[in-house]
Amino acid sequence: MDLVNVLHMNAGNRECSYANSSILQRNLMLKSRNVLEESIKNYSTHQGFSKCFKLADLGCSCGPNTYLFVSNIVKIVHAVCQKNNFKTPDEFQVFLNDLPTNDFNTLFKMAPSFNLELENRECMEKNVNCFISGVAGSFFTRLFPSKSLHFVHSSSSVHWLSQVPDNLLDYNNGNIHMANLSPRRVCQAYLTQFTKDFTTFLCMRSEEIIPNGRMVLTLPGRSSADHTIKDGCFMFRLLAKSLLDMSAEGLFYEEDITSFNLPFYTPCTDELEAIIESESSFSIDRFETFEVKWDMREEDEIMKSGESSGKFIARTIRAVTESLVASHFGSTYMDQIFERCAMLVTEHLSRPKPENLFNIVISLIKK
Numbered sequence: 001m002d003l004v005n006v007l008h009m010n011a012g013n014r015e016c017s018y019a020n021s022s023i024l025q026r027n028l029m030l031k032s033r034n035v036l037e038e039s040i041k042n043y044s045t046h047q048g049f050s051k052c053f054k055l056a057d058l059g060c061s062c063g064p065n066t067y068l069f070v071s072n073i074v075k076i077v078h079a080v081c082q083k084n085n086f087k088t089p090d091e092f093q094v095f096l097n098d099l100p101t102n103d104f105n106t107l108f109k110m111a112p113s114f115n116l117e118l119e120n121r122e123c124m125e126k127n128v129n130c131f132i133s134g135v136a137g138s139f140f141t142r143l144f145p146s147k148s149l150h151f152v153h154s155s156s157s158v159h160w161l162s163q164v165p166d167n168l169l170d171y172n173n174g175n176i177h178m179a180n181l182s183p184r185r186v187c188q189a190y191l192t193q194f195t196k197d198f199t200t201f202l203c204m205r206s207e208e209i210i211p212n213g214r215m216v217l218t219l220p221g222r223s224s225a226d227h228t229i230k231d232g233c234f235m236f237r238l239l240a241k242s243l244l245d246m247s248a249e250g251l252f253y254e255e256d257i258t259s260f261n262l263p264f265y266t267p268c269t270d271e272l273e274a275i276i277e278s279e280s281s282f283s284i285d286r287f288e289t290f291e292v293k294w295d296m297r298e299e300d301e302i303m304k305s306g307e308s309s310g311k312f313i314a315r316t317i318r319a320v321t322e323s324l325v326a327s328h329f330g331s332t333y334m335d336q337i338f339e340r341c342a343m344l345v346t347e348h349l350s351r352p353k354p355e356n357l358f359n360i361v362i363s364l365i366k367k
Contacts, residue, residue: 171185310349
């Protein structure tokens with residue numbers, strides 16, 4: 001599977017688009033805001049801000065979440081400068097990066113309203129000049145000139161792999177990712193691919209970020225090295241169950257499922273720390289973990305929408321995985337696949353104490 005030309009979050013403004021189905025990712029960004037704020041404070045204390053503060057959001061996708069990050073950065077920098085009597089940057093240069101298949105059109109259409117919001121923000125002591133541009137390409141390659149960035153951010157992105165791990169065919173039958181019944185060699189193949197990819201990611205960024213520059217990453221992970229635990233990516237096992245049920249009904253061939261595996265890895269903290277230490281370009285400033293519910297909406301919001309958690313979460317899964325599922329199985333059965341997934345999620349959440357989603361947020365300093 002050529003992921004660079006296939007993988008993208010659902011485009012446009014339909015119900016299951018990423019722009020309308022990424023509340024979970026938005027809340028993960030909000031949960032990691034304290035680390036983001038502390039990272040900016042520490043950066044300014046050591047060297048202050050340049051006249052033009054240059055930052056990049058890697059795996060930015062499309063929709064309002066992207067501009068939430070930019071808005072947070074501008075507000076945090078402004079607050080830090082006011083508190084410490086620093087000079088506020090005259091300009092912010094923001095690079096929004098994702099794969100070429102990303103819906104950059106939707107992203108750019110939001111830029112004028114975002115800039116107008118900045119201009120009208122009363123808390124700012126002066127107008128903010130924020131220059132936004134898109135950078136299409138894989139973050140496993142070089143994207144920016146040497147030592148050109150002050151700050152790099154990525155949320156819910158660096159767990160994606162550059163490719164499906166090798167040698168999974170015939171070994172991961174009935175699964176589309178790591179599962180409690182996956183053989184050890186499958187889990188090792190995923191870890192090997194993630195180690196290679198994340199090492200490359202760090203190496204590329206080490207060339208692009210200035211010395212003492214910062215990088216904040218938020219990604220789904222596992223609370224234990226044990227791959228059989230359910231907090232890593234259990235919701236995707238329910239997607240696999242939907243596919244298997246349809247295969248049993250003759251809608252798919254069994255080999256179609258055997259040959260399909262999702263290209264992402266949810267590391268445990270020890271794995272992540274070991275890779276960072278081994279690559280050695282960055283030091284760890286802060287390393288935190290937190291858990292969230294599958295459905296992070298408030299109870300009154302759920303009641304008001306009239307939408308069950310099963311449907312809401314299945315829509316979230318669809319916004320993220322549909323490009324991959326459709327490229328492998330065809331687009332004919334997409335509605336049916338995710339309707340079944342919604343029912344399975346509803347059933348799972350009705351059980352006592354369903355597991356939460358485990359996440360990692362890490363702040364790194366370029367040596």
